[in-house]
Amino acid sequence: MIRIEKLHKSYPIGKDSLHVLKGIDLHIKEGEFVSIMGSSGSGKSTLLNIVGLLDIHDEGDYYLNGQLIKDLNEKKAAILRNKFLGFVFQSFNLISYKTALENVALPLYYKGMNRKERLKVAMDYLDKVGLKDWASHLPNELSGGQKQRVAIARALVTNPKVVLADEPTGALDTTTTDSVMDLLKDINDEGMTVFVITHEEEVAEQTKRIVRLRDGIIISDTPTKAAKAL
Amino acid sequence: MFDLDRWREIFQSINKNRLRSVMSGFTVAFAILLFTLLFGVASGLGNFFKSAFADDAQNMMFVRVWKTTKPYKGLQTGRAIQLKNTDYNYITEEYEDKIQYQSARVYKNFSIKYKNDASSYSVTAVHPDHQFLEKTIMDEGRYLNERDLREKSKVIVIGRLVKKDLFGEKPALGKRVNVNGSSFLIIGIFSDEGGDNEERKTYIPISTAQMMYGNNDYISQINLGYNPNLSTDAAIAFGKKVERDMRKKLNIHPDDQSALSVRNMAEANKFVSILMFALYLIIGFIGSGTLIAGIIGISNIMIFVIKERTKEFGIRKALGATPGSIIGMVVQESVLITTLAGYFGLMLGTYILSAIGNSLEEKYFIKDPTVSPGIVIGATVILILSGLIAGYVPAKRAARIKPIEALRAD
Numbered sequence: 001m002i003r004i005e006k007l008h009k010s011y012p013i014g015k016d017s018l019h020v021l022k023g024i025d026l027h028i029k030e031g032e033f034v035s036i037m038g039s040s041g042s043g044k045s046t047l048l049n050i051v052g053l054l055d056i057h058d059e060g061d062y063y064l065n066g067q068l069i070k071d072l073n074e075k076k077a078a079i080l081r082n083k084f085l086g087f088v089f090q091s092f093n094l095i096s097y098k099t100a101l102e103n104v105a106l107p108l109y110y111k112g113m114n115r116k117e118r119l120k121v122a123m124d125y126l127d128k129v130g131l132k133d134w135a136s137h138l139p140n141e142l143s144g145g146q147k148q149r150v151a152i153a154r155a156l157v158t159n160p161k162v163v164l165a166d167e168p169t170g171a172l173d174t175t176t177t178d179s180v181m182d183l184l185k186d187i188n189d190e191g192m193t194v195f196v197i198t199h200e201e202e203v204a205e206q207t208k209r210i211v212r213l214r215d216g217i218i219i220s221d222t223p224t225k226a227a228k229a230l
Numbered sequence: 231m232f233d234l235d236r237w238r239e240i241f242q243s244i245n246k247n248r249l250r251s252v253m254s255g256f257t258v259a260f261a262i263l264l265f266t267l268l269f270g271v272a273s274g275l276g277n278f279f280k281s282a283f284a285d286d287a288q289n290m291m292f293v294r295v296w297k298t299t300k301p302y303k304g305l306q307t308g309r310a311i312q313l314k315n316t317d318y319n320y321i322t323e324e325y326e327d328k329i330q331y332q333s334a335r336v337y338k339n340f341s342i343k344y345k346n347d348a349s350s351y352s353v354t355a356v357h358p359d360h361q362f363l364e365k366t367i368m369d370e371g372r373y374l375n376e377r378d379l380r381e382k383s384k385v386i387v388i389g390r391l392v393k394k395d396l397f398g399e400k401p402a403l404g405k406r407v408n409v410n411g412s413s414f415l416i417i418g419i420f421s422d423e424g425g426d427n428e429e430r431k432t433y434i435p436i437s438t439a440q441m442m443y444g445n446n447d448y449i450s451q452i453n454l455g456y457n458p459n460l461s462t463d464a465a466i467a468f469g470k471k472v473e474r475d476m477r478k479k480l481n482i483h484p485d486d487q488s489a490l491s492v493r494n495m496a497e498a499n500k501f502v503s504i505l506m507f508a509l510y511l512i513i514g515f516i517g518s519g520t521l522i523a524g525i526i527g528i529s530n531i532m533i534f535v536i537k538e539r540t541k542e543f544g545i546r547k548a549l550g551a552t553p554g555s556i557i558g559m560v561v562q563e564s565v566l567i568t569t570l571a572g573y574f575g576l577m578l579g580t581y582i583l584s585a586i587g588n589s590l591e592e593k594y595f596i597k598d599p600t601v602s603p604g605i606v607i608g609a610t611v612i613l614i615l616s617g618l619i620a621g622y623v624p625a626k627r628a629a630r631i632k633p634i635e636a637l638r639a640d
């Protein structure tokens with residue numbers, strides 16, 4: 001599903017440049033549940049953004065669903081994101097003036113689905129994350145955990161190939177963290193590829209594979225106990 | 231453009247951000263309001279100038295004579311000049327193609343009597359064309375015609391107020407009045423936009439008058455309506471030529487203004503049109519300045535609005551919005567706001583102008599100020615264009631920001 005070879009990424013800082021990713025090789029197959037760990041500034045988000053086509057790498061090759069990602073223009077990237085990827089962010093990133101239901105339905109708008117159909121599909125996904133009754137609420141009327149579940153419903157609504165989550169539990173307490181992780185596990189059980197960044201060992205332990213980054217290099221890549229248990 | 235979903239997105243964004251929308255709309259509404267008022271006032275001034283000359287035909291010219299003030303060819307100064315029928319006919323033959331209407335005038339004041347009521351009125355002897363030169367409006371009956379002239383009929387056309395003085399509410403048409411001892415048949419009653427004085431006049435055929443006044447062929451003044459196809463400059467040149475030719479014919483010094491002069495409306499017309507041109511130039515300058523200020527205003531607000539929405543655009547992009555769809559959304563929103571707000575400003579301006587109406591005519595020389603449909607259409611096009619520009623420039627910039635940077639914004 002995701003194949004990365006000798007990937008490099010630098011950020012220009014004034015005249016110098018900051019070398020963030022220094023040759024990453026990573027292969028994630030369909031249906032995997034992978035977490036990335038590493039200290040702050042190790043390049044986790046950078047990697048996820050490149051995988052999510054939100055940012056561009058400098059060197060190396062990246063294949064998404066077998067397709068080489070190279071010289072993508074913004075329009076093509078947008079279409080690929082809409083088709084293959086779902087995002088969950090630490091800060092939820094819901095649109096404040098849209099209801100939970102409208103937020104979930106938004107990716108379907110960009111897919112070109114008609115309004116009636118997309119509201120119906122969106123409602124199914126809200127139901128799936130247990131928030132059917134909150135459909136007409138605005139984001140600021142929801143708790144953090146509820147917001148993140150809305151965001152997850154939104155990431156899933158287009159039935160993407162991969163769900164990318166950058167510290168999805170970073171802003172949540174332990175109970176809501178557990179409910180969000182349960183949701184991600186369920187999705188993965190249904191066959192979806194899930195790729196999360198986290199700081200918390202307990203969260204990482206609930207995935208099936210942990211990739212550890214340090215200074216832009218993968219230092220370890222191991223299956224978790226949960227995966228071994230299967 | 232007719233994507234219902236796109237419109238729904240835009241209405242939601244406008245509705246949920248009312249303050250912002252009203253703020254950006256206000257600039258435009260205000261600019262268009264000023265623009266409308268300026269053009270309205272200009273047109274009001276123009277209407278005033280035009281109506282100031284509305285009394286007589288716009289293409290009127292008249293030949294006046296008095297006494298010579300310069301000796302010429304051995305003739306003394308102080309010689310009184312008298313126009314005669316031969317002069318009238320000379321003009322008819324000489325300038326046929328340049329003349330639309332022609333009439334002579336002989337002025338007198340007589341007592342006009344009906345039954346026991348009598349009063350003194352101006353009795354002007356004229357040709358039938360005089361009706362068009364003076365813009366006489368027939369309320370009842372008819373004006374003088376060629377037959378009256380040929381037969382030297384004792385017929386008279388009286389002004390509305392003459393009729394009122396002598397007949398009150400009773401009918402006057404077909405009645406006979408006594409003019410300086412002769413009985414005249416009333417064949418018509420007229421009104422005139424030139425005011426009360428004009429409506430206290432009476433007209434009789436010139437041939438009848440010349441017979442009555444001692445069987446002479448004297449004329450006080452010759453009035454001409456130049457061919458309206460002549461350009462203003464050609465008409466002015468024509469007036470000068472008539473002046474030159476007539477002075478020559480009557481043995482008057484070529485520069486003797488007092489002895490014979492041609493007063494030409496074309497000169498006044500030219501002055502008014504130059505004045506109006508200058509006025510519209512100034513107003514156009516100020517008006518477009520106001521519009522440009524409005525466009526810059528809304529552009530600035532749009533830049534601010536788009537900055538505020540950068541994160542939203544980032545989210546939309548992550549969810550699959552193409553740069554084109556972001557630009558389209560912003561531009562459409564901006565066009566909608568400018569058009570609605572501008573339309574509001576236009577309507578308000580038009581309403582204010584119609585409320586002003588003629589109330590400022592006396593003091594400020596503004597008469598019936600309106601904006602022409604051409605200006606309204608032009609302003610609408612400018613509005614839509616300005617909405618496009620105001621939205622496009624910042625939207626383009628917003629769409630260029632990488633999604634990852636947009637998401638990081640707050």
Ligand SMILES: Nc1ncnc2c1ncn2[C@@H]1O[C@H](COP(=O)(O)OP(=O)(O)OP(=O)(O)O)[C@@H](O)[C@H]1O
Pocket residue numbers: 011012013018020038039040041042043044045046047
């Ligand atoms: N747009 C950017 N411009 C310049 N430097 C950047 C940019 N984005 C990230 N960096 C730098 O690159 C390095 C890696 O950043 P990244 O966000 O990938 O770290 P991270 O592993 O996700 O850290 P955290 O756990 O704090 O989220 C950091 O030093 C960061 O300051």
Ligand SMILES: [Mg+2]
Pocket residue numbers: 044045046166
């Ligand atoms: Mg990070």
